[in-house]
Amino acid sequence: MRDVAVIGIGCTHFGEKWESSFRDLFIEAGAKALEDANLAGEQINAMYVGNMSAGRFIEQEHIGALIADYAGMATHHIPSTRVEAACSSGGLAFRQAVLSVASGYEDIVVAAGVEKMTDVEPGASTDALTGAADREWEGFMGATFPGLYAMIARDYMHRYSLTREQLAMVPVKNHYNGARNPIAQFQSEITLDTVLKSTMVADPLRLFDCSPITDGAAAVIVAPLERAREFTDTPVKVLATAQASDTISLHDRRDISTLDATVAAGKRAFGMAKLSHDDIQFVEVHDCFSIAEICAIEDLGFCRKGEAGRLTEDGQTAIGGKIPVNTSGGLKACGHPVGATGIKQVCEAVQQLRGEAGKRQIDGARYGMTHNVGGTGATVAVHIFGV
Amino acid sequence: MRDVAVIGIGCTHFGEKWESSFRDLFIEAGAKALEDANLAGEQINAMYVGNMSAGRFIEQEHIGALIADYAGMATHHIPSTRVEAACSSGGLAFRQAVLSVASGYEDIVVAAGVEKMTDVEPGASTDALTGAADREWEGFMGATFPGLYAMIARDYMHRYSLTREQLAMVPVKNHYNGARNPIAQFQSEITLDTVLKSTMVADPLRLFDCSPITDGAAAVIVAPLERAREFTDTPVKVLATAQASDTISLHDRRDISTLDATVAAGKRAFGMAKLSHDDIQFVEVHDCFSIAEICAIEDLGFCRKGEAGRLTEDGQTAIGGKIPVNTSGGLKACGHPVGATGIKQVCEAVQQLRGEAGKRQIDGARYGMTHNVGGTGATVAVHIFGV
Numbered sequence: 001m002r003d004v005a006v007i008g009i010g011c012t013h014f015g016e017k018w019e020s021s022f023r024d025l026f027i028e029a030g031a032k033a034l035e036d037a038n039l040a041g042e043q044i045n046a047m048y049v050g051n052m053s054a055g056r057f058i059e060q061e062h063i064g065a066l067i068a069d070y071a072g073m074a075t076h077h078i079p080s081t082r083v084e085a086a087c088s089s090g091g092l093a094f095r096q097a098v099l100s101v102a103s104g105y106e107d108i109v110v111a112a113g114v115e116k117m118t119d120v121e122p123g124a125s126t127d128a129l130t131g132a133a134d135r136e137w138e139g140f141m142g143a144t145f146p147g148l149y150a151m152i153a154r155d156y157m158h159r160y161s162l163t164r165e166q167l168a169m170v171p172v173k174n175h176y177n178g179a180r181n182p183i184a185q186f187q188s189e190i191t192l193d194t195v196l197k198s199t200m201v202a203d204p205l206r207l208f209d210c211s212p213i214t215d216g217a218a219a220v221i222v223a224p225l226e227r228a229r230e231f232t233d234t235p236v237k238v239l240a241t242a243q244a245s246d247t248i249s250l251h252d253r254r255d256i257s258t259l260d261a262t263v264a265a266g267k268r269a270f271g272m273a274k275l276s277h278d279d280i281q282f283v284e285v286h287d288c289f290s291i292a293e294i295c296a297i298e299d300l301g302f303c304r305k306g307e308a309g310r311l312t313e314d315g316q317t318a319i320g321g322k323i324p325v326n327t328s329g330g331l332k333a334c335g336h337p338v339g340a341t342g343i344k345q346v347c348e349a350v351q352q353l354r355g356e357a358g359k360r361q362i363d364g365a366r367y368g369m370t371h372n373v374g375g376t377g378a379t380v381a382v383h384i385f386g387v
Numbered sequence: 388m389r390d391v392a393v394i395g396i397g398c399t400h401f402g403e404k405w406e407s408s409f410r411d412l413f414i415e416a417g418a419k420a421l422e423d424a425n426l427a428g429e430q431i432n433a434m435y436v437g438n439m440s441a442g443r444f445i446e447q448e449h450i451g452a453l454i455a456d457y458a459g460m461a462t463h464h465i466p467s468t469r470v471e472a473a474c475s476s477g478g479l480a481f482r483q484a485v486l487s488v489a490s491g492y493e494d495i496v497v498a499a500g501v502e503k504m505t506d507v508e509p510g511a512s513t514d515a516l517t518g519a520a521d522r523e524w525e526g527f528m529g530a531t532f533p534g535l536y537a538m539i540a541r542d543y544m545h546r547y548s549l550t551r552e553q554l555a556m557v558p559v560k561n562h563y564n565g566a567r568n569p570i571a572q573f574q575s576e577i578t579l580d581t582v583l584k585s586t587m588v589a590d591p592l593r594l595f596d597c598s599p600i601t602d603g604a605a606a607v608i609v610a611p612l613e614r615a616r617e618f619t620d621t622p623v624k625v626l627a628t629a630q631a632s633d634t635i636s637l638h639d640r641r642d643i644s645t646l647d648a649t650v651a652a653g654k655r656a657f658g659m660a661k662l663s664h665d666d667i668q669f670v671e672v673h674d675c676f677s678i679a680e681i682c683a684i685e686d687l688g689f690c691r692k693g694e695a696g697r698l699t700e701d702g703q704t705a706i707g708g709k710i711p712v713n714t715s716g717g718l719k720a721c722g723h724p725v726g727a728t729g730i731k732q733v734c735e736a737v738q739q740l741r742g743e744a745g746k747r748q749i750d751g752a753r754y755g756m757t758h759n760v761g762g763t764g765a766t767v768a769v770h771i772f773g774v
Contacts, residue, residue: 001490001491001492052448053442053448054518055440055442055443055515055518056442056443056448058522059443059514059517059518059522059526060518060522060523061439061440061443061471061473061515061518061519062471062472062473062518062519062520062635062761062762062765062766063471064471064472064479064632064766065472065473065632065633065635065761065762065765065766066521066635066765068632069632069633069634069635069636069639069765073632074632074633074634074635074765077631077632077633077647077648077651077652078631078632079482079630079631079632080632080766081470081472081479081483081630082470082471082472083468083469083470083471084448084449084450084451084469084470084471085449085451085452085468085469086448086449086452092451092468095466095468096468096483096486099483099486099487099490099492100486100490102490102491102492103388103486103487103489103490103491104388104489104490105388105486105489105628127446128442128448130446131441131442131446131447131448131449132448132449133449134453135445135446135447136447139446241492243466243468244464244465244466245451245452245455245456245460245461245464245465245466245467246452246456246461246464247456247461248449248452248453248456248461249456252456260464261464264464265464374449374452375449375452378449378452378453378456378461379449379451379452379467
């Protein structure tokens with residue numbers, strides 16, 4: 001098993017990209033990553049692409065070949081593979097890229113993620129996203145994703161005395177960070193009132209508790225660690241790549257406000273990296289809804305169950321706090337182009353570890369973690385990076 | 388890089404499975420594979436699932452987690468990943484399983500493929516399948532898959548003097564083989580007249596030149612070669628796993644009747660396995676349309692360009708011939724549940740190499756090849772197996 005490093009990153013601006021097609025988006029992200037790694041396209045050996053539902057959003061499957069083709073790489077016939085795991089498609093595409101380099105089958109590999117969500121009506125995008133849940137037992141019964149996470153939020157608030165205000169502090173903090181991230185869909189700070197007075201989506205979750213519908217793409221390039229310095233002065237090591245699954249339906253879980261796949265993937269990742277929680281200086285978690293960030297902090301073990309609300313209220317998850325969470329702005333402020341999110345998280349980790357995160361920079365960051373969730377937690381990918 | 392072996396196989400009957408859901412199908416195939424490998428579910432470390440378009444066919448994404456869950460494997464939180472590459476989804480899922488074992492990250496891994504195509508109207512399935520082509524430049528212009536392959540057939544017949552009768556001999560041979568395969572959708576022999584008098588679909592391709600719409604699932608289990616005999620007395624070695632891409636649109640190719648991705652993947656596979664064409668005793672090729680088998684035989688190098696029609700007419704691709712092609716019955720007679728086909732090909736290769744192919748058996752088979760195509764050749768996976 002070979003060690004693997006990230007040698008290049010690229011990300012489009014996330015948002016409602018009316019002027020860019022699906023193809024335009026991934027070409028922009030891929031070109032930026034190649035430039036960042038000082039590579040020409042011909043040096044790429046393979047590609048992995050995370051995408052959740054281009055079949056529903058743009059009536060296109062066969063995304064791996066499409067991307068290789070439009071990126072000009074079909075002519076040298078590289079392998080190009082789409083990976084799908086709902087909202088964790090990007091995280092799993094990254095993991096497959098790491099495994100392919102670790103295996104020795106490939107050397108220089110692109111892991112990309114892309115989603116173009118605004119080419120359909122809002123109702124159609126909500127319905128497509130329901131494909132991440134159990135269509136037969138959740139979707140066909142009328143459950144939407146905000147509805148499922150609202151059930152998690154209600155259960156959690158009841159059991160752990162989380163206040164509505166504490167929950168609202170998650171998006172307030174993430175908008176603060178997003179306002180310092182040039183790729184973020186929303187670059188404006190908000191107040192508690194913005195969240196608490198926003199439209200109710202699924203009680204208790206309001207509009208500002210929910211990540212938005214977004215177009216965007218992100219790409220990173222991985223290589224064997226031993227070759228990384230051929231391409232960059234600032235390689236970032238992949239210290240752990242862990243993935244876990246759980247029941248696809250929320251009602252089949254032993255406990256709906258603990259994501260057991262997060263717990264399992266987190267433990268595996270710490271074991272692989274031989275690091276403890278105190279070593280990790282920042283974590284990008286999957287805040288598709290504000291409650292999801294609360295659960296993730298706990299399920300990854302950064303505090304005990306029931307304590308993440310207080311941790312957030314105390315500013316310990318903000319930049320400068322004990323464990324900064326979602327310095328990028330998270331899914332809430334960056335936006336959530338589903339297949340791209342897991343790769344964007346890697347881009348943020350790499351920027352932090354290179355010291356290139358600008359106004360979001362964690363001083364002297366040496367180790368960071370990313371956490372990408374599919375559905376309500378049926379798939380989770382956790383990665384640890386270090387310099 | 389560790390060597391990898393197939394230790395178990397399982398396949399549902401392929402057909403119009405009105406009595407089985409998507410979930411039922413993969414559970415049946417997976418259970419058969421576990422039984423074949425003398426394994427319990429708890430011994431599985433990871434899963435890869437090939438599926439093209441469950442989003443369009445059954446409104447469900449997140450297929451990896453769904454399968455892990457319904458197979459009872461979510462409780463121990465194994466990684467489970469969907470791979471999509473249109474009609475080569477199964478071949479690529481198998482390849483990712485091989486890479487994950489080769490990397491050392493996983494030991495005992497299921498590679499499965501599943502597609503449930505008959506739950507939508509015929510027009511909707513044809514439209515979903517168009518997602519394998521370039522939706523913007525082929526699909527939206529009115530091209531269907533039979534139409535695209537008809538263009539290949541016309542071009543090929545014009546340039547290489549293939550006769551309509553020679554082309555019809557492909558499905559006649561494949562139905563002969565399928566009549567000897569218990570999992571095949573069509574288990575009846577046909578004559579040249581059956582093909583030549585069948586309904587025209589896209590000139591020159593008639594109904595019996597086209598693989599059908601099919602429900603089905605297949606699963607295989609791979610393990611490190613060094614551990615294979617813990618589970619089976621008849622391990623089958625994976626001697627090569629090659630994958631290549633090409634332009635997604637047919638009109639962007641230098642030559643529409645040569646699939647360059649097949650040429651590239653084939654050469655890589657022979658190089659990896661250190662074998663020559665004379666060593667290979669049978670090959671399962673991707674005969675989505677009769678012309679596709681003709682092209683595949685040539686593009687893989689089993690004869691020169693323009694000679695596969697004569698080879699077929701001379702009976703050299705039949706069981707007992709120089710290079711038996713599609714002993715399973717191929718996509719034509721087995722049916723083509725898109726995501727499952729690449730895995731079914733592996734099942735056939737393993738049955739042949741174990742000497743368990745019954746009336747389809749190639750005497751003393753030691754090496755065999757599988758060839759799985761996505762779209763009109765934008766993705767190709769070629770594997771070589773040996774005992």
